[in-house]
Amino acid sequence: MPTLRGPHLRTPLTLLTSDRDALLRGEEGILAPGEDARYLVTRSGAVALSEEADGTLRAALETADPRSGSTQPLVLLGRRDGLRVLGVELGEGSAELDDPGRDLRDLRHVADLLDETDADLAAAAVAMGAWHRSMRHCPLCGGLLEPELGGWVLRCREDGIEQFPRTDPAVIMAVRDGQDRLLLARNAHFRARFHSVLAGFVEPGESLENAVAREVAEEVGVEVEEVQYMGSQPWPFPRSLMLGYRAWAPNAGELTLQDEEIAEARWFTRAELAAALEAGEVELPGPASMGRALIDDWYGGSAEA
Numbered sequence: 001m002p003t004l005r006g007p008h009l010r011t012p013l014t015l016l017t018s019d020r021d022a023l024l025r026g027e028e029g030i031l032a033p034g035e036d037a038r039y040l041v042t043r044s045g046a047v048a049l050s051e052e053a054d055g056t057l058r059a060a061l062e063t064a065d066p067r068s069g070s071t072q073p074l075v076l077l078g079r080r081d082g083l084r085v086l087g088v089e090l091g092e093g094s095a096e097l098d099d100p101g102r103d104l105r106d107l108r109h110v111a112d113l114l115d116e117t118d119a120d121l122a123a124a125a126v127a128m129g130a131w132h133r134s135m136r137h138c139p140l141c142g143g144l145l146e147p148e149l150g151g152w153v154l155r156c157r158e159d160g161i162e163q164f165p166r167t168d169p170a171v172i173m174a175v176r177d178g179q180d181r182l183l184l185a186r187n188a189h190f191r192a193r194f195h196s197v198l199a200g201f202v203e204p205g206e207s208l209e210n211a212v213a214r215e216v217a218e219e220v221g222v223e224v225e226e227v228q229y230m231g232s233q234p235w236p237f238p239r240s241l242m243l244g245y246r247a248w249a250p251n252a253g254e255l256t257l258q259d260e261e262i263a264e265a266r267w268f269t270r271a272e273l274a275a276a277l278e279a280g281e282v283e284l285p286g287p288a289s290m291g292r293a294l295i296d297d298w299y300g301g302s303a304e305a
Contacts, residue, residue, distance in 0.1 A: 008231035009244055009293040017117045018085070020078040020124070025150030031074045031086060033065055038083045039074075040121065041066050042129035043090050045237055046104040047122045049114075057110055059118040059125075060103065061085060075128045075151030077121055085121065087151075089129030108237050111288035120234075127236030128152075131165045134238070138163070167241050171211045172199035174294035175222065177267055178250035182298045184273075184282070185220065185257075185265035193283040196291040199242070212245050220265050221256030222249045230297065233290040242290040246297070270299055277304060 008014060024030060038061035041048040048060040061080070067088060075087040107126050114122060128151065135154055138145060143158030154163040174197045175183040184195040200215035202208060213224045228246040235242045255265050268276070276282040284303060285292040296302050 007229055009290065009297055010231075011233050011290055011293050012111045012114055012116065012119045012288045013123050013235070014231065014233050015116050016120050018078040018080060018121045018124075021076065022152075025076055025152055026148075030076055030084070030150050034084075036083050037065075038063060038080070038085050039066055040077065040085055040087050040125045041090055041102060041104070042087060042125045043104055044092065044133070045108065045126055045130070046106050047126055048102050049105050049110070049122075050103065055113060056115050057105070057113045057118075058115050059121050062102075066090065066102075073132050073147040073151050075125070075132070075147075077124050077128070080121070087125035087128055089132050091133065108235075108288070109286070112286060123234050123236050127234065127239060128165065130236060130238035135163055166239055168239055169202040169208070170199055170235075170240050170242055171202060171208055171215060171245060172242050172290050172294065173197060173212050173216065173224075173227070173245040173247040174298050175216055175224065175247045175249055175252075176298065177248075177252045179267075179269070181267035181269050182273070182295065183220065183222070183249075183252075183255075183265060183267055184295075186263045188261055188263040190263070191283075193281065194285075195282050196285045196289075197294050199291065201240075202243075208243055208245075212247055216247065216249070219258045219262050221254075222252045224249050225251070230294065231290070233293075235290070244290045244294055246294070273299070273303060 040059055040061055049057045050060045051057055072088055077085045077087045107122055111119060135145060138156035138161060140161055141156065141158050143156045145154035145156055145163060148155050185198055186195050198216055198219055202211040209227050212227045216222050216224050224247045226248045230244040230246055233242045257265055284295060
C-alpha cells in the first residue's frame with residue numbers, strides 16, 4: 001500500500017499496509033476454506049501473535065479454520081501476499097481457546113512491539129471481533145442478525161435492516177498555555193501517577209474543533225482559543241477513532257477540575273516533566289497511543305528518552 005501523506009503524528013497503528021479488498025467482499029465463496037485462506041484469531045481485544053527472536057511480534061496466521069464447527073462469523077480482513085486473511089473472534093469459554101500453540105496478547109499493550117506491516121491487520125481484526133461480539137440482535141426488532149459482505153454487514157432476518165460496523169470519534173488534545181507549558185491530567189479512573197493529555201468523545205451535531213474546546217472547558221475549566229489537527233489513529237478498544245490536536249490556551253487561568261472525572265491536573269514545562277519522570281512521580285502513556293505522540297510532539301522528541 002502507498003504511504004499516505006498528511007499532518008500525521010505516526011503511531012504503530014497509523015500505518016496502512018494491508019489491502020482490505022473491499023470490492024470483493026460480496027464475492028461468492030469469499031469466506032470459504034481453501035489453500036489460500038489464513039485465519040487470525042482474536043478474543044476481547046487480544047490477538048493471536050508470534051514472537052521473533054528480536055522480540056518483534058507478528059500476526060499469527062493459521063491455515064485451518066479455528067472455529068471447530070461453531071457458527072461464529074468470519075470477516076474478510078483483506079489479502080496478504082495473495083492469501084485471504086480471515087478474522088474470527090472466539091468467545092470466552094470457547095474450547096478452541098485451549099489450543100496451547102496459540103498466543104493471544106492484548107493489542108493495546110503490545111501494539112508498539114508489532115511488526116509495522118501487521119499492525120493495521122491486527123487493529124481491524126480486533127475491531128471487527130468486538131463488533132461481532134456485541135451485535136447479535138437487531139436493535140429495532142430484536143431479530144437475529146446474519147453476516148453478509150465478507151462479515152462487514154449484518155442483516156436482520158426479520159425486517160432486512162442492515163447494520164454496519166460502528167466507529168466512535170474521540171478528540172485528544174495537547175493543550176499549551178501562553179508559556180508553552182503542556183497540560184497533563186490524571187483521570188480519576190487511571191492508576192496512580194499515570195498522566196496524559198485530555199480526551200473525550202465527540203457529541204452528535206458537534207464539530208471536531210468544538211469538541212476539543214468543550215472537553216477542555218468541561219474537564220479543567222480552560223478556554224481554548226486555537227486548535228490544529230495533527231492526525232488520527234484507530235483505537236479499537238472497542239471501536240474508537242482518535243483525532244489528535246494541538247490546542248492553545250494563552251490566557252489560561254486557574255484550573256477547575258471536573259468532579260469525579262479528573263483527579264489531578266497541572267501545567268508542565270519540559271524541564272519539569274523530565275524531572276517528574278526521573279523522580280517516578282509521573283507515568284506517561286505507552287508509545288502506541290496518540291496521547292504519547294502528542295506529548296512527544298510538544299516535548300521535541302521522546303519524553304522518556
